[in-house]
Amino acid sequence: MRSAVSDRQPRRAFAAIWRLLRALLRQPQSAIGAALVGFFLLLALFGGALAPHPNANDQSHAVRQPPTLDLGALQLGAHPFGTDRLGRDVYSRVILGASSIFRIAGLGTLISVVLGSALGMFMGYQGGWLDEALGRIIDALLAIPALLLALVLVGIIRNLDFEIGSWQAGLADNVVLLVIAALYIPIVARVARSATLDIKTREFVQAAEIRGESRAYIIFREILPSVIPALVVEASLRFSYAIFLVASLGFLGFGARPPSPDWGLMVNENRGGYYRLTPWALEFPALAIAALVIAVNLMSDGIRRAAQKGE
Amino acid sequence: MLPFLRRRFVFFLFTYLLSSLMIFFLLRVLPGDPARVIAGGREATAEQVAEIRAALGLNAPLPQQYVAWLGDFLRGDWGETIAFRGAHNRELVLERARNSARLALVALLLSVPLSLALGVIAGLSENKLPDILISLLTLSVVSLPEFVTGLFLINTVALAGGGSPLADALGWWFPASSAVPANASFGEMLPALWLPAAAATLVLLAYISRLTRAGVIEELKREYVRAAALKGIPWRAVIWRHVLRNALLPTITVIAISISWLISGLVVIEFVFGFPGLGGLLITAIERRDLLLAQAIVMVTVTIILFANLFADMAYAALNPRVRLG
Amino acid sequence: MTVADSLLDVADLTVSYRVDGAWLPALRDFRLRLGAGQVYGLVGESGSGKSTAALALMRYLGGNGRLEAGARLRFAGEDLLAKSPRELRRLWARRIKFVPQNAGAALNPSLKIGRQVLEALQAAEGSGGEAAYATMLRMFRDVNLAAPERVAERYPHELSGGMQQRVTIAMALISDPQLLIMDEPTTGLDVTTEAVILDLLRGLIAQRATGLLFITHNLGLVAQLCQRVLVLYAGEIMEDAAVAQLFASPRHPYTLGLLNSLPQPGARKASARLQAISGNPPALRLRARGCAFAQRCPLVIERCHREKPPLETLADGSLVRCHRWREVRPPSASPPPPNPLHKEGGGYTSGEDEAQPALLRARGLKKHFPVPRSLRQALRGIQPPPIQALDGVDLQLRAGQTLGLVGESGSGKTTLARVIIGLQESSGGTLEILGIEARASARQRRQDILGKLQMVFQNPQNSLNPYMSVRQAIARPLLKLRGLSPAEAEAETLRLLALVNLRADYANRYPDELSGGEKQRVAIARAFASEPALVLCDEPVSALDVSVQAAVLNLLADLQAERGAAYLFISHDLAVVGYLADVIAVMYLGKLCEVGAAEAFFRPPYHPYSEALLSAIPIADPARKTARILLHDSLPRAHQQPRGCRFHQRCPRKIGAICEEEAPPWRQAAAGQIRCHIPLAELAAAQGALPPPAAGG
Ligand code: SF4
Ligand code: SF4
Secondary structure, three states, X not given: OOOOOOOOHHHHHHHHHHHHHHHHHHOHHHHHHHHHHHHHHHHHHHHXXXXXXXXXXXXXXXXXXXXXXXXXXXXXXXXXXXXXXXXXXXXXXXXXXXXXHHHHHHHHHHHHHHHHHHHHHHHHHXXXXXXXXXXXXXXXXXXXXHHHHHHHHHHHHHHXXXXXXXXXXXXXXXXXXXXXXXHHHHHHHHHHHHHHHHHHOOHHHHHHHXXXXXXXXXXXXXXXXXXXXXXXXXXXXXXXXXXXXXXXXXXXXXXOOOOOXXXXXXXXXXXXXXXXXXXXXXXXXXXXXXXXXXXXXXXXXXXXXXXXXXX | OHHHHHHHHHHHHHHHHHHHHHHHHHHHHOOOOHHHHHHOHHHOOHHHXXXXXXXXXXXXXXXXXXXXXXXXXXXXXXXXXXXOOOOEHHHHHHHHHHHHHHHHHHHHHHHHHHHHHHHHHHHHOOOOHHHHHHHHHHHOHHHOOHHHXXXXXXXXXXXXXXXXXXXXXXXXXXXXXXXXXXXXXXXXXXXXXXHHHHHHHHHHHHHHHHHHHHHHHHHXXXXXXXXXXXXXXXXXXXXXXXXXXXXXXXXXXXXXXXXXXXXXXXXXXXXXXXXXXXXXXXXXXXXXXXHHHHHHHHHHHHHHHHHHHHHHHHHHHHHOHXXXXX | OOOOOEEEEEEEEXXXXXXXXXXXXXXXXXXXXXXXXXXXXXXXXOOOOXXXXXXXXOOOOOOOEXXXXXXXXXXXXXXXXXXXXXXXXXXXXXXXXXEOOOHHHHOOOOOOHHHHHHHHHHHHHOOOHHHHHHHHHHHHHHOOOOXXXXXXXXXXXXXXXXXHHHHHHHHHHOOOXXXXXXXXXXXXXXXXXXXXXXXXXXXXXXHHOXXXXXXXXXXXXXXXXXXXXXXXXOOEEEEEEXXXXXXHXXXXXXXXXXXXXXXXXXXXXXXXXXXXXXXXXXXXXXXXXXXXXXXXXXXXXXXXXXXXXXXXXXXXXXXXXXXXXXXXXXXXXXXXXXXXXXXXXXXXXXXOOOOOOEEEEEEEXXXXXXXXXXXXXXXXXXXXXXXXXXXXXXXXEEOOOXXXXXXXXXXXXXXXXXXXXXXXXXXXXXXXXXXXXXXXXXXXXXXXXXXXXXXXXOOHHHHOOOOOOHHHHHHHHHHHOOOOOHHHHXXXXXXXHHHOOOOHXXXXXXXXXXXXXXXXXXXXXXXXXOOOOEEEXXXXXXXXXXXXXXXXXXXXXXXXXXXXXXXXXXXXXXXXXXXXXXXXXXXXXXXXXXXXXXXXXXXXXXXXXXXXXXXXXXXXXXXOOOOOOOOOOOOOOOOOOOOOOOOOOOOOOOOOHHHHHOOOOEEEEOOEEEEOOOOHHHXXXXXXXXXXXXXXX
């Protein structure tokens, strides 16, 4: 006999996510996407150990060396992706660049999903004027294009010169991450809200209401598990947009500051006249961005399909 | 229809006020003193800051500042440009906005028919080969960041132009650089528009075609489609008269929403191609810490987007009997 | 009937669906011979394959369905299997017509009705223009659509459900087809509307000599409409016989079980239990090797599990698929066992009864929904009158009593239940529970009141949280409302499971591992966990398969006898209400129009509305075709509530201007009260002339 009133509910929700993952891996496109994302994630986590030249700003190499496929030479410290005009190893910089994009896009997405879904579920369950008012504010926010808002916010905050070590400086250092979180909170909230509205009318929620359950119980125990699939889909979508946005901001010069190995920044630094000199210094980071974006898109599309099928 | 439109109009006004409020406060309440920012950061002297403060009316209470600012904006007094000495924000913004609008127009004319066609084809062949190909296309190539596709286009065309007469002729029609004078006429600007418009088309293609596909698939599953088929009318008629009629209706709204999307994309595209549009101006404004200019640009953008949504609502209401009579 | 003159001749038809990569047969060895002008009933529960059969007959299967080889499918002597898509289309356009279940969904929302009907006509005859338009109007008149020109200009959402269904029927009949296939055409409509549509169909079919295949789950409709009937179960034919034969002496245990499980006329829970079929219909992938019905059959023998019974053709042309059909006895031969748990009584009392205080007392209960103002109203500063979903309802219920609440959809019965339970706040009136005035919203009510009031919902699909096990679902009210310790709750959970006849291991299951009937049992166990004094049941069996409804009704009756709970039982099915209820209340547009003891309810005098409801019930006995009192139109739109008597626009007994102007008074009958301007003696006299409609359906 099982122990009294055991609690399998979280396991049940995890099982649903697991089913979703399995369904995801069964489709070839999304399996490829997921594998690529996993590959980039490894780079992001262990880039420091994997890069032949862990110092991204190491300018000790000969400048403007073209890429080479000579694997023998690789061990001797050659440069498979070549070197840029300052003599930095492009291969190492591309590997090292993975971590910042994952950290910023990933954390930003995580924060927005957690806060946004809490907000959205509250709005959806509560209804009434509060929901109406918050909903209007969200609509107004969403009328401003995301990139514009991000540019303005990032641009301004970065230009403020703060005391080093002050909290404002910490804020400014993580401004892209925070802006992403802030931009996506209303979007996630909207999705969570409409999913909640759908679940709220189900009779099991009414059964909880006539037991006199608290709001928190109804939202987190009764509604949340059913909303999770929609949230997972939205999170994967947000993550892909976040990567897009981080890369774009970096490219526009509003992301990482110059010597850092940011992919968008690397593309920007090697445009125009420099492109004729060292095309590879632009092409490899651009390729990395393209591969990551495509992979994340394939994966999130797969997650969406899998979730639809599960319904 | 009237109650619907009235609701939408009230919503429009409300959203407009709210977003202007947000634009105003975001740029005012952020950590740091806008006057100090404008004066040049930490190097600025206290007098300089105070002077700018007074000039901008920053000493008044915030609500009052907001009302004054919104009034100025609506009257067309958008202040003097700091980024470009001697220019007025309004002329500058409107000229660039016109250029961006030209670009957006060409992009929309290219992308809307194309993405509708792709979406409908994919939807009608759900999970069959054409659908898989189209969704791979829209998912991969097309969802790349604009600067990647933009740079790709620039460099391939630049490579094509190798000095031969043909390439020169091509080069005139498809110049790799779109850095035309900001005050050029539409005709003069047209050759410079193709490449950036192509990049922008790709931005919209994925978005519109995927939503169209979803709409078609959803309608195909409806019972009335089966009922229509069992009436014995040809399948073609079922598709045109019944499926597409209902599936494409929401696309109006989708296109309106995609304008916001397009504007974001244009910022990057204009930057990549050096095109004299609103997006490039915004970047310059921010880099040179011209807050008033940045505010004006964002306000103009929001105005355009909200009007586009309002028009889409009206068109939707005019075409959908359930709204029209409800 | 010979092969030559049959309109539709089907044999060995097997249809499979692709489910998760495997082809599963949804319909096996289907066989049917339908003559011109014949009305054939096709009866089955959900998942029995009846809709599959209909579409397969038309050779219209979705992408994931396929027709297995070896079938014979002939229509008017032509081989349908040999037809090209083009020929099939021509056939659909003219000679075989399909009327789907949900007319609202089957009409294109963005095309005018006229255009859609003309399109069908165009496909059939290739004609257009004036003549076609005139034909269409004539057809609209034939299906009793008032103001046909106006209907043609409307969009589907502007018509009521009954009108939409008439449009689809008109659309089907306009090409004068030889064969009409109707898939549950009246499911989802009110009984009153259903009666009108049936009446119409009967007339239209008689005129045209159209063959009709009428698909339904409702045996009453078959008895009233069809000449011959085929019973499907789990994709296989169980029995096929003339209607008179089948209802008088069914040969298959399943058919017999279905007929027995319906409440018999005049049966009450005190005198007889319903004879339920045990178990549940098998899922598509769990179809047995032997007899499909073996799991649930009372006559099952070992051989049934091993060997699939053949479909035998009997001397009278009937078909039956059972090893032991000779031993099946007609319904009357097996009298239902009496129910020892219930005693008759606890009937209706109008005044206050001091000895037994009311459990629930509602006085002048109101629920108004505000109507948003239109632009013109806003400009003129007019506030439109609110929708009065409940308009002054007085109700009393004593402990252990069952109050049956009936009325068409939109009459406010569900709103009443929701207001009582506190899911919606009333806009006026008072509500006393156990002598204490209850707060309007459940959230503000005291814990002990919450526990005393529980609800069983209509849709078992949604009434359990898919992410909670049965154990959690039942234990929660025990912990929350009864304050038991976890160990006590566990023991009590198991006891409750046993009470609703579920094995203890069901505690570990999740809702997706339960059938509809099992889910409803768990929901009932959950409702009874807090030891309620009153359980509100909102159509608790109407979403369940016919063959499991009786078992759930028995369970409800047993629980009441054991636990002494009172029920407020909402149902559209008067036979069920007549069986379970002690007191019956009839609601129309937010007002009660009749309240009275259940025994007396089925005898005159009736309120004219109750009379119409009663006469609309399709009785599952082909020998008893009742004279129908047809109510035309459906409920008036909610925001145009009639003055005077609410019912006057549709009342067949309306006596004049007084009905339109003055609200009628309550009149005291022997065992109840009726709200009508006609004195009861007159009503009784007029209604006595009719053959008494009986409880049975
Ligand atoms: S074959 Fe056996 S199990 Fe099947 S219906 Fe007949 S008696 Fe029952
Ligand atoms: S009062 Fe008049 S309209 Fe109302 S039910 Fe009686 S007879 Fe009919």
